[in-house]
Amino acid sequence: MALFIQRCFDAVANGVIYSTVALALVIVFRATATLNLAQGEMANVAAYIGLVLRTPATPALAGTGLAASIIPGTPWPFWAAVVAAVGSGALLGAGVERLIVRRLTDAKGLAVVSATVGTLLLMNGTTEAVWRPVVRGFPSLFSNKPNDYLAVSGGRLRYTTLGTLLTMFVVLLILGFVLHITKLGLAFRAVSSDRAASALVGIRVGRITMLGWALAGAIGGLAACLVAPTVLLEPNMMVRVLVFSLVAATLGGLDSLGGALVGGVTVGVTQTMLAGYVPFVGSTLSLPCALAVMVLVLLVRPAGLFGRRLVERV
Amino acid sequence: MKQLPLIELETATATRVVEFGRDDRTIERGSRQWRMLVVGCAMLAVAVVALLPFFLPVIEGRLVSRVVGIGVALVGLQFCVGRAGQLSLCHGVFVGLGSYAMTLSVARMGWPHLVGLLVAPVVGFVAGSFVGVLAVRIKATYLGPVTISVAVAFPMIVKRFSWFTGGSSGLGIVGELNAPQWFASVVGRPHLWNHVIIVAVGTVAVILASNVTRSPVGLAVRAMADAPLAAAASGVNLWRMRVVAYGWSAAFGALGGALLVIDTPIVGADSYDVFRSLGYFAAMMVGGVSSMIGAAIGAIILVAVPWLTDTFSLTTGPNVVLGALLVLSTLLAPHGLAVGVLALVRRRVRVTESAD
Numbered sequence: 001m002a003l004f005i006q007r008c009f010d011a012v013a014n015g016v017i018y019s020t021v022a023l024a025l026v027i028v029f030r031a032t033a034t035l036n037l038a039q040g041e042m043a044n045v046a047a048y049i050g051l052v053l054r055t056p057a058t059p060a061l062a063g064t065g066l067a068a069s070i071i072p073g074t075p076w077p078f079w080a081a082v083v084a085a086v087g088s089g090a091l092l093g094a095g096v097e098r099l100i101v102r103r104l105t106d107a108k109g110l111a112v113v114s115a116t117v118g119t120l121l122l123m124n125g126t127t128e129a130v131w132r133p134v135v136r137g138f139p140s141l142f143s144n145k146p147n148d149y150l151a152v153s154g155g156r157l158r159y160t161t162l163g164t165l166l167t168m169f170v171v172l173l174i175l176g177f178v179l180h181i182t183k184l185g186l187a188f189r190a191v192s193s194d195r196a197a198s199a200l201v202g203i204r205v206g207r208i209t210m211l212g213w214a215l216a217g218a219i220g221g222l223a224a225c226l227v228a229p230t231v232l233l234e235p236n237m238m239v240r241v242l243v244f245s246l247v248a249a250t251l252g253g254l255d256s257l258g259g260a261l262v263g264g265v266t267v268g269v270t271q272t273m274l275a276g277y278v279p280f281v282g283s284t285l286s287l288p289c290a291l292a293v294m295v296l297v298l299l300v301r302p303a304g305l306f307g308r309r310l311v312e313r314v
Numbered sequence: 315m316k317q318l319p320l321i322e323l324e325t326a327t328a329t330r331v332v333e334f335g336r337d338d339r340t341i342e343r344g345s346r347q348w349r350m351l352v353v354g355c356a357m358l359a360v361a362v363v364a365l366l367p368f369f370l371p372v373i374e375g376r377l378v379s380r381v382v383g384i385g386v387a388l389v390g391l392q393f394c395v396g397r398a399g400q401l402s403l404c405h406g407v408f409v410g411l412g413s414y415a416m417t418l419s420v421a422r423m424g425w426p427h428l429v430g431l432l433v434a435p436v437v438g439f440v441a442g443s444f445v446g447v448l449a450v451r452i453k454a455t456y457l458g459p460v461t462i463s464v465a466v467a468f469p470m471i472v473k474r475f476s477w478f479t480g481g482s483s484g485l486g487i488v489g490e491l492n493a494p495q496w497f498a499s500v501v502g503r504p505h506l507w508n509h510v511i512i513v514a515v516g517t518v519a520v521i522l523a524s525n526v527t528r529s530p531v532g533l534a535v536r537a538m539a540d541a542p543l544a545a546a547a548s549g550v551n552l553w554r555m556r557v558v559a560y561g562w563s564a565a566f567g568a569l570g571g572a573l574l575v576i577d578t579p580i581v582g583a584d585s586y587d588v589f590r591s592l593g594y595f596a597a598m599m600v601g602g603v604s605s606m607i608g609a610a611i612g613a614i615i616l617v618a619v620p621w622l623t624d625t626f627s628l629t630t631g632p633n634v635v636l637g638a639l640l641v642l643s644t645l646l647a648p649h650g651l652a653v654g655v656l657a658l659v660r661r662r663v664r665v666t667e668s669a670d
Contacts, residue, residue, distance in 0.1 A: 033455075035455070035458050035459065037458065037462065100641060100644075100645065103645055104644060104645070104648070110395070110401070110599075110603075111644050111648055113401060113403075113458060114595075114596070114599045114640055114643075114644045115640075115641060115644045115645075117403070117592055117595060117596060117599075117637075117640060118596060118636075118637045118638070118639075118640030118641035118644060119637065119641060120592065120637065121589070121592060121593075121596060121633045121634070121636050121637030121640065122633070122634060122637030122638055122640075122641060123637070124589070124633050124637070125630055125631050125632070125633030125634030125635070125636075125637055126630075126634055128630075128631055128633070129628075129629050129630040129631070129634060132629075239466065239588060240466070243462060243463050243466045243588075246458075246459040246462065246463065247459065247463060249459070250456055250459045250460075254455065254456075282474075284470050284473055284474045285470060285471065285474050287463070287466060287467050287470055288467040288470060288471055290463075291460075291463045291464065291467055294459075294460070294463070295448055295452075295460065298448075298451065298452050298456060298460075299448075299451050299452075302451060302452060302453055302456075303453065304456075
């Protein structure tokens with residue numbers, strides 16, 4: 001029983017990270033109706049920037065020397081570095097939208113997929129070239145000493161898990177507030193439901209879209225800082241996370257924020273429970289199994305669990 | 315003299331100017347002359363590719379063999395993405411399946427290489443059809459996540475069954491393809507026999523692929539991509555065509571993978587990661603999805619980029635260059651480099667559509 005409760009906590013800890021990245025994917029999908037396959041790599045770069053800003057100048061981590069000479073006050077305290085990482089995630093998102101995605105002549109379909117795949121390869125390669133394929137430790141956002149846990153009927157609920165969960169809920173609350181109370185949110189919802197009509201009523205569609213990408217980039221950067229302490233930072237860190245999050249976002253239906261949350265937790269539970277209770281699956285086959293779950297759901301509900309079904313007029 | 319209406323007169327004059335100006339260079343598509351030109355160019359290309367390694371050092375010569383193998387795989391990917399309009403980010407998986415089918419047939423089963431070359435496309439076709447069955451039901455937007463997850467999952471599955479596949483440490487073919495006596499005595503470099511076989515099989519594969527593209531199945535697949543409803547209304551079975559598109563694509567991918575194994579007789583799980591699949595996609599998009607020239611350009615890029623970064627021992631891997639090329643090409647040459655090459659050719663030779 002204690003083991004089961006422990007596994008539940010682990011499942012939620014994994015699932016929340018997937019939910020967060022899935023949230024970023026959903027925001028981009030609602031802004032441009034495309035999947036940003038480079039979301040994970042953008043987040044990875046943001047996490048590296050955070051690590052550079054908090055590390056004193058050392059030849060072992062490229063960029064720290066440059067940061068020490070240009071940016072005043074480095075090494076920054078950790079919280080400031082995380083804020084900077086989130087900010088640079090936002091800048092990366094806005095930059096990719098403004099410089100690449102908006103300039104595509106064929107704004108839908110294959111061209112956007114190629115653009116995001118190209119960005120993924122470019123950022124992954126750049127990260128590997130600059131920071132080398134070395135596994136690096138990343139400090140935890142929350143107190144993570146051996147005794148930092150709440151004992152719940154035999155299971156250990158670590159403070160980091162609690163903190164991650166709380167962060168996720170705060171992000172969701174802010175997002176819900178921005179989307180449903182502010183004028184900006186109204187504009188974003190208008191753009192995601194009909195671009196042409198939004199432009200006609202005077203909404204600056206390009207700017208709103210760019211803001212959406214920036215928001216997604218910021219959330220992605222935050223997710224990378226949350227996941228880096230447990231899986232350790234390396235150039236390919238976010239590839240696995242991205243795929244699980246893609247599965248999560250797809251399960252949820254790609255255009256639903258709540259769907260991303262549910263999808264992420266579903267994927268986390270599937271992964272942890274299968275790995276724990278089915279010896280044949282273990283940790284190596286957990287991704288193929290999560291994939292199988294996604295396919296099964298899609299076969300029953302082609303638009304995901306919470307996705308809007310579009311009826312097209314011919 | 316009868317007065318011609320203005321528009322007709324203008325057209326008549328324009329046509330005549332073209333005819334007088336470039337009479338000797340104008341070729342009608344599908345005519346005997348046109349066919350001779352195309353076949354001639356193709357034969358010239360095959361001859362160059364076949365003979366090049368005989369004049370190159372061993373390592374550079376083997377790069378040419380790789381170009382052929384990857385080219386066949388890219389022709390398969392083009393069929394799925396370019397003809398059928400179905401997104402596939404897991405082509406590396408099909409290539410990997412072909413490589414494994416070949417290696418396992420020879421190393422574990424003890425079958426001759428030729429059997430391996432026949433088994434690989436069959437395995438590919440079955441696996442591709444399986445992905446195609448998923449695509450039948452799933453919305454087009456979700457094909458990206460589904461196929462990229464398949465690409466990430468593949469090496470994990472291979473490692474799980476490492477007692478059979480060799481896992482990360484890899485599995486090699488011990489007995490190599492033996493050159494016949496006359497070849498070894500004439501050329502003196504028996505390992506080039508591998509290249510001869512690769513080019514021969516590759517040529518047959520490319521001819522077959524162009525026949526599939528022009529067959530009723532190929533036309534139906536293309537109709538499905540252009541206007542699914544109209545195609546369905548004129549009797550195209552969309553479900554079957556989607557499955558078949560992935561099937562053929564994967565069959566050629568797997569054959570390409572088998573050819574790569576003839577050149578480098580070892581397979582390891584880690585070389586078939588997601589970046590391999592994304593690399594195939596990137597190279598094909600840079601080259602162009604709609605003509606064999608695009609596949610050739612893509613294959614050259616995919617072989618040349620890692621070779622260049624290795625030769626100049628840059629700290630960057632091939633991913634930076636491939637990513638930069640793909641981003642630039644989506645912005646500057648969205649239809650691929652092949653369109654540019656064809657435009658250069660058309661400046662010399664004018665191709666008119668046939669009258670009927």
